[in-house]
Amino acid sequence: MAALPFSDREFKKISDLMYEAVGLSYNDSKKSLIHSRLSSRIQKLGLEGFADYIAILEDESEAVEFQLAVDLLTTNETYFFREPKHYDLLQNELGKLGNRAHISVWSAAASFGDEAFSTAMLMSDMQMMGRIGPDWSILATDISHRALLSAKEAVYPADRLRAVSPERLRRYCLRGEGEAEGQVQLQDKLRARVQFGQLNLCKPFDGLGPFDVIFLRNVLIYFDPPTKTEVVDRVLTALKPGGLFFLGTAEGRVPCNTPISTVIPGAFRKAS
Ligand SMILES: C[S@@+](CC[C@H](N)C(=O)[O-])C[C@H]1O[C@@H](n2cnc3c(N)ncnc32)[C@H](O)[C@@H]1O
Structure with missing residues (x-):
């Protein structure tokens, strides 16, 4: 499947939403990480692209999807007796x-x-x-x-x-x-x-x-x-x-x- 287009504006919008809601901070080097982590979700939902997904993230009645995006964008790597x-x-x-x-x-x-x-x-x-x-x-x-x-x-x-x-x-x-x-x-x-x-x-x-x-x-x-x-x-x-x-x-x-x-x-x- 072809890669979904992801403009700088869309990247900034998602970064701002994540920063305001949960403090996650993304500089420009993280654009491809956000792109790869959210693309498959967007495709799974059958959406056209990032603009549609941003509209969902901005909709307060879509708290479940917002939480899912946070889960996709955070890394939960951990193990027993680390350090x-x-x-x-x-x-x-x-x-x-x-x-x-x-x-x-x-x-x-x-x-x-x-x-x-x-x-x-x-x-x-x-x-x-x-x-x-x-x-x-x-x-x-x-x-x-x-x-x-x-x-x-x-x-x-x-x-x-x-x-x-x-x-x-x-x-x-x-x-x-x-x-x-x-x-x-x-x-x-x-x-x-x-x-x-x-x-x-x-x-x-x-x-x-x-x-x-x-x-x-x-x-x-x-x-x-x-x-x-x-x-x-x-x-x-x-x-x-x-x-x-x-x-x-x-x-x-x-x-x-x-x-x-x-x-x-x-x-x-x-x-x-
Ligand atoms: C890499 S894990 C660290 C796990 C464990 N503390 C360790 O060191 O092995 C980072 C965790 O921070 C959580 N996290 C990220 N942003 C957070 C926030 N704003 N508030 C609470 N937890 C957050 C993520 O969901 C993730 O589970």
Whole structure:
């Protein structure tokens, strides 16, 4: 099928819509990415081209299609125990909190839940060893409805759990058989420890936290510099003084107005 024409005006329109609604920021180098990700959707809907699709995105009664476009334009790549040093640090720090009444963790761009469930495995193990008490909770949020639906199912291709130890695989996972060969289902006792919800980091939110630990890893890449700072400061309001804050190590230190200090690459502590 011939490639759909995609003018600079149409590219700008879609970029503006995504920026206003969800803070996604696209410079000119991303034009071909938007083109390739949305073209097949436009063709599947039987539309003439990008102009028709833009009309749908601008129609407020088409919220479902808008969400679908956001899902297509965001990358949900994630896996269990990504950046193992962050989990080593987390284990040490949680050990210091010990039997504190309640420990709360937020995975703020949770994608398919790998980060939240990795944390749940780690905390369940710590609880079993008596290093933390039983009263802990994990909140996992994302803007992508599709990713959240899949996270709640907690079924993963086995490869995504490649960094999970054999003991944890035995303790928390069920291996699929027959048609489900190659897939892993997390056990209910682990799934019950994570609450999922939809949240747009670019809009104000109230009433969350305060958390002892926040993961905000590998999401800031979508935002322009002022939005990055705004999102980091907003998220840090939900972190307790002295709490631990994780970014992706490749993201470096993001400028923010909240005082934080570096613990290890990608891990920061909010000032007490
Ligand atoms: C690459 S994944 C990161 C997953 C996980 N944190 C990790 O590091 O493995 C980025 C996630 O950010 C989400 N995202 C993008 N823009 C967002 C926004 N404005 N608010 C909340 N989540 C957003 C995407 O849907 C995607 O699931």
